[in-house]
Amino acid sequence: MKTIxxxxxxxxxxxxHQRLLLGxxxxxxxxxxxxxxxxxxxxxxxxxxxxxxxxxDSTGTTNxxxxxxxxxxxxxxxxxxSEYQTEIYGIAVLGGDLVSLxxxxxxxxxxxxKGTIRLTLxxxxxxxxxxxxxxxxxxxVMAGYALTTALAIVAFAHIQSFSLNPAIKWAPxxxxxxxxxxxxxAMLLSLFVHPLVAAVLSFFSGNSFYSEHNPLYYxxxxxxxxxxxxxxxxxxxxxxxxxxxxxxxxLDFVIIMLLLALWRFRxxxxx
Amino acid sequence: xxxxxxxTKRFGAQTAVDALSFEVxxxxxxxxxxxxxxxxxxxxxxxxGMIEPSGGRAAVCGFDLQTQPIEVKRNVGFVPESxxxxxxxxxxxxxxxxxxxxxxxQNAARARIKQFIAFFDLSFETLTDKLLGAxxxxxxxxxxxxxxxxxxxxxxxxxxxxDGLDANAAVGFKxxxxxxxxxxxxxxxxxxxxxxxxxxxxxxxxxxxxKLLLDGKPxxxxxxxxxxxxxxxxxxxxxxxxxxxRAEDFARTFRP
Numbered sequence: 001m002k003t004i005x006x007x008x009x010x011x012x013x014x015x016x017h018q019r020l021l022l023g024x025x026x027x028x029x030x031x032x033x034x035x036x037x038x039x040x041x042x043x044x045x046x047x048x049x050x051x052x053x054x055x056x057d058s059t060g061t062t063n064x065x066x067x068x069x070x071x072x073x074x075x076x077x078x079x080x081x082s083e084y085q086t087e088i089y090g091i092a093v094l095g096g097d098l099v100s101l102x103x104x105x106x107x108x109x110x111x112x113x114k115g116t117i118r119l120t121l122x123x124x125x126x127x128x129x130x131x132x133x134x135x136x137x138x139x140x141v142m143a144g145y146a147l148t149t150a151l152a153i154v155a156f157a158h159i160q161s162f163s164l165n166p167a168i169k170w171a172p173x174x175x176x177x178x179x180x181x182x183x184x185x186a187m188l189l190s191l192f193v194h195p196l197v198a199a200v201l202s203f204f205s206g207n208s209f210y211s212e213h214n215p216l217y218y219x220x221x222x223x224x225x226x227x228x229x230x231x232x233x234x235x236x237x238x239x240x241x242x243x244x245x246x247x248x249x250x251l252d253f254v255i256i257m258l259l260l261a262l263w264r265f266r267x268x269x270x271x
Numbered sequence: 272x273x274x275x276x277x278x279t280k281r282f283g284a285q286t287a288v289d290a291l292s293f294e295v296x297x298x299x300x301x302x303x304x305x306x307x308x309x310x311x312x313x314x315x316x317x318x319x320g321m322i323e324p325s326g327g328r329a330a331v332c333g334f335d336l337q338t339q340p341i342e343v344k345r346n347v348g349f350v351p352e353s354x355x356x357x358x359x360x361x362x363x364x365x366x367x368x369x370x371x372x373x374x375x376x377q378n379a380a381r382a383r384i385k386q387f388i389a390f391f392d393l394s395f396e397t398l399t400d401k402l403l404g405a406x407x408x409x410x411x412x413x414x415x416x417x418x419x420x421x422x423x424x425x426x427x428x429x430x431x432x433x434d435g436l437d438a439n440a441a442v443g444f445k446x447x448x449x450x451x452x453x454x455x456x457x458x459x460x461x462x463x464x465x466x467x468x469x470x471x472x473x474x475x476x477x478x479x480x481x482k483l484l485l486d487g488k489p490x491x492x493x494x495x496x497x498x499x500x501x502x503x504x505x506x507x508x509x510x511x512x513x514x515x516x517r518a519e520d521f522a523r524t525f526r527p
Contacts, residue, residue, distance in 0.1 A: 002371075006368060014359035125344070
């Protein structure tokens with residue numbers, strides 16, 4: 001176990017040196033600033049619109065908006081915040097998918113191509129420990145990404161003074177689960193094909209590209225179930241049992257992918 | 272210390288190592304020679320547990336290669352031929368990870384690392400501040416050699432260890448392995464630089480196409496085959512006898 005953690009911490013250190021997480025955090029900061037500016041601008045427009053309507057409305061009170069107008073204003077602002085939450089969440093999912101594909105498709109294959117795997121496997125490290133360590137390192141980085149996403153969303157809501165939709169509290173966790181599934185597919189495929197090809201194939205490995213009449217729909221992973229865009233947008237509640245089921249599904253899927261990857265990696269000749 | 276019994280490796284239809292058998296005692300420096308594609312690197316990779324043999328058996332320090340690969344790895348150090356390093360780690364991070372993999376306490380590992388970098392004339396600041404990707408070829412080599420010897424293994428495999436080392440470092444390295452052998456370590460030294468092998472090694476093993484050709488002391492082999500030098504003996508055994516004439520013929524093609 002200690003060996004697996006050593007390999008994992010090594011991977012994390014290498015990724016940190018590559019400034020990957022720093023780049024992601026800076027991108028998030030830029031995105032929050034951009035969205036804050038845009039959202040503030042839109043909110044001002046909406047508020048001004050309602051104020052103008054109130055001022056020109058012949059049936060309204062002479063001072064400010066009617067209660068009905070205030071209610072409609074609140075609904076408009078809430079819809080706007082839902083839209084921004086959904087957009088930021090969507091960007092986080094896409095960005096995280098790309099980060100996950102990059103990390104996991106190159107974790108093992110790049111060491112094989114560069115030859116550094118010989119340095120590692122000549123040490124008291126088995127191939128199983130090596131593969132699991134690499135995967136665990138990627139898990140830690142994706143956990144950091146999910147945490148950064150969660151903090152970014154909370155910070156954004158705080159800056160803009162709106163309440164987060166109830167579903168969004170599950171979004172970072174479900175996003176994390178989905179990206180680990182995606183990463184496990186990428187790691188497996190990278191043991192067969194070039195990492196770039198593995199990443200592209202993994203990106204399109206979800207069953208959402210097939211109809212329910214196609215057998216592949218039931219074999220390929222259901223990433224779409226982890227994307228709760230509509231629940232975020234419409235402020236729906238998500239049952240914790242659904243989250244638990246999806247988490248267990250993700251765990252089972254990852255275990256199967258890793259077992260296949262181990263089988264392939266053990267058979268691979270490192271010449 | 273090292274024992275091979277009909278060790279074999281096949282890649283599909285190709286036999287890279289063909290029933291290789293020999294034994295190496297503690298304190299020996301063995302030159303492991305052969306032309307390109309002879310099976311030297313494949314043999315070393317099997318003996319260091321990186322790839323599994325197709326047949327035969329081998330043991331290192333009494334541990335069976337196939338049933339106890341981790342124990343074998345704990346007792347060997349390996350300097351591979353390729354100059355690949357972990358470019359996204361600093362030298363110190365890499366060496367401390369190696370120390371941790373061998374179970375060396377961090378303080379002890381740090382002290383040994385400092386001894387090695389002093390021997391190789393590297394600065395500690397270079398080790399801590401620069402990523403391995405920014406090191407020169409020779410500096411990378413020194414770090415990899417350090418990683419192979421850090422845990423004080425009884426058996427060390429070197430595959431072209433002098434590649435990239437400057438003349439002073441090469442002299443120091445040769446003195447180092449001779450001292451290590453006198454202390455009882457077993458050194459297997461694979462190299463194409465035959466005059467170094469002839470001077471440094473107690474014994475040479477020459478293989479070609481995966482098979483053992485010769486095994487013995489360099490001076491005895493040279494005398495027995497009346498070849499003058501190890502280099503001439505090597506070229507005679509591995510089909511390189513026409514090289515001088517072919518070089519002359521080829522050079523003539525460049526004449527106007």
